[in-house]
Amino acid sequence: MEILDEKLNMPEAIVKKASERSLIHRIGKAALYAVLIVIALIQLFPIYWLALFSLKNNYEIFNLSPLALPQELRFENYIKVWTEGNIATYFFNSIFYTVSAVFLTILLGSMITFAITRLQWRGNKIVLGLFMLGLMIPIHSTLIPLFNTYTAIGLINHPLSLILSYTAFNMPVTIMILLGFYEALPHEIEEAAIIDGASIHQIFFRITLPMTAPVIATAAIINMIYNWNEFVFVNTFISSDELKTLTVGIQNFIGQYSTDWGAIGATLMFSIIPILIIFLILSDRIVEGIAAGSIKG
């Protein structure tokens, strides 16, 4: 179909030239696919490995080849993980923190990127610089001061300490991702809207936000993965079991002198499933957004 389409669009001369090249073209294409498929297998391998890992015991994990099947599939790892400890609570908390932080980051990040690239005000370069600088700050060196701050304002052992931290620390990278897209957005539509008498808020919420749907999907995926897998902040700021997340569920199986790796594998499998589903949905939005959006030339 594709090749046919291309030919229909091409003038005669090019079609002729193309057919001369077509053999080389085909071999090249086959080679390309071979490479692409090999890479795909490499990228799929970790999930396959993790699934096997989660069905083994410690002995088999360290002793057998990572690709070997265990003697028996130890589904008891999953049962153990599910029955011991508050997986369901952790699960809900992970979702709640991740969704809240992603929503807040995307909204505030879009607003400030909009202001930096679209609005007329002094200081936008300085503000952008501040956010870029924020990229460079290592999390671990902020831990103790941040703990003090949250203690002082009573947010220790409180969901907001995580949501706000995730939002603030992911804001720089979110803005960086949005920025490239905003800069490529044509100004004409906004200008037309201004002439029609639209306000700043109308432009932002009605025109800009919908137009940036694809990049929002990108940024959301990245934010989501970061927040979902984060554990340093959870460990430091949260002390009650009812407020902890799935990443803590992993720690549940690390003992003083020994670690139950199979159970950790099962916890990791539990934790990857929801994020995989959301990822698959959001990842289509990257493309759909373009089709629905109004960016043309």
Next chain:
Amino acid sequence: MQRIKKAHTLFLAFIVGAILVLGGCSSSSSDSSEESDGSKVIKFMHIWPPGSSKTQNQIVESVVEKYESDNPGVKVQVEYLENEQYKDKIKVLSSSNELPDVGVTWAAGYLKPFVEGDLIADLTDVLAKDNLKDQFVGGTTEAYAFDGKTYGLPIELNIAPVYYNKEIFEQNGLEVPTSYAEFVDVVKTLKAGGVTPIALGNKEGWTGSLWYMYLADRIGGSTLISEAIAQEVSFENPALEQAAADFKELAELGAFSKGTNGLSNDEAKVEFLNETAAMYLMGSWELPNFTTSDETTQEFKDKIGYFNFPNYESNAGEAESWIGGPGVGLFVSENSKVKDESKEFIRYFIEEWGKQSFTKAGVIPATKVDTSSLDLPQMNIDVLDDLNKAKNITLFADVQMPASAAEVHYNLLQSLVSGEITPADFTKQTEESLKSAK
């Protein structure tokens, strides 16, 4: 326009939601030491998650339950983290003066900065009351004492035997070595027989340190290494240098697991469990793997024995000095608002733990255990007997050393294995790190 309204409503809803959550915290937060109904709260942080340390976790639960029912009006709030995360969190908490009322600590070098920073309560009175001290195995509480005051009560006691695979020894015509020279011969024979002589994961450093400590103990006598670490004598001592040279020689002979510097203890242990390595030097906390655990087969368990690291000279008789010592203990925070209640809680804990930990979790408590009345695997009883008749227990190096010197010590051991430094460099740099940490 409809969409703008929607967006605005959403935004508004979000802010309202945030305020609600924020407001909700003041009622749900249990940050104070008093509950809303006026009862007192003891915060207790420990290192036994239910997933990996089920029995220990259950012991904690039972202690808490007993304490709460005996002391109406006091509640115990428990938080658990795995070992490494626990240490990190304690670090953050102490920098903000927010330590839990009761927590887990390690002995000597780990505890010292907390004591010097006045964060930890003196527990000498707890030990004195009702002669609690007599319940402890001699010498265990001393590891938590500074200037004659005791700041932590030990709950674990370990020694580190060399576990070995009897079948592999037999196949290679070997017997348990009685001198270091014989030990080296064992290593050489095993190596020639295509077996990894010693399973060692030296990535974490403390594992290699066990070997070094034994060599130092056997060459320099049971007090030298401790004196050198305490800087009563210099670490640049011929005996300690000889120990480093022997450790290096073992590495050069190929005694240790291949790539030992990059292996975690978990990875190396498996070489012993799957019988590709003949010996494994580790704390007595590994005993369940060779006696009661269902992760290993009975056939395997029957093959495993242990011996004490041999004396250096062949005529020195049976070795009676061990590397080991109390493991974790409990502390009470100096700034706790429920200090008396916390001290009482510790008493409960020590007592219950002493009764249950060995039989249920295979953890040897620091309090005395009467083996005669217990139904235990023979190896457990043997180790316990050895422990009770030990002439000397030299504390693990990483427990004795200040944290910064321990880090250097680990790095240097790795460098010895890889041949980057000489034994003389080893003692010199250890001495420097001990000096600067002082």
Next chain:
Amino acid sequence: MNRLKASKLDILIYVGPALVLLLGIVYIPILQTGYFGLMEWNGIGQKTFVGLENYFVLLQDTKFWSSAYHSLILAVASIISLVFYLAIAVILASRIKGANLLRKIYLIPMLLASVAIAQLWMKIYNPTNGMLNIFLMKIGFENPPAWLGDANLALYAIILPTIWQYAGFYILIYYAALKNVPESLVEAARIDGASSLQIATKIKLPLIMNVVKVTIVLAAVGSLKYFDLIYIMTGGGPSGSSEVMASYMYNTAFNKFDFGYGSAIGFFLLIICLVATFIIQRLTISDKDLY
């Protein structure tokens, strides 16, 4: 470039919340850290003001500079790897069959938590029963290296999973940017007889150059402060041979109880990132750009 006129209140609404969060949660703590860097402090007892002493010690600390060198190697490797990711993204964004499925598959590893990735690669690198050495022995190497246990190789062995971990991230960003290139321009070029390669290099690439520049900064800065896998897989060892700046800082502050010095390292790391970003900007961003 015509910017929209906005009232001060509007500006405040759009800029305020994010800026307040950034200042309160990221900047105030890091400034406090810089201040702790002026102290001799074990994180527990009294702080003693020592002025810039920690920073002077740092400048002469050979261990720090070797960790900085390792971070630099990681940064360079990450930036080089971008070329590869860009190529994959270009292929995925072109109209080849199955691109949609391939794209999803390619991004999957980025969903994994660091602890899973670290375990996977430790299994690959295990000297005796790791996949890599089993393979090497099968094809005739008698004594394959110990990888993470070999001080000469550990750093390079660990760079590979680190780079691979972020493959999905960059492919995703490039892919999204490429998909944003107006279809009409591509069509026009195709009608003019441009080959797929020409379309990619002459039309698509220049249009996403801004994004590429941003990713170079992200890769450099992300590598300079990188921590996760290195800490889990080698802890900086053997003998400090894979220590990077962030793991050195962490070891100093949390494992050696030297919080004053650890803070100084953290603050200095920020300065190094700043310099690196400045250099990258000078090299890549031309005057006509926005910033």
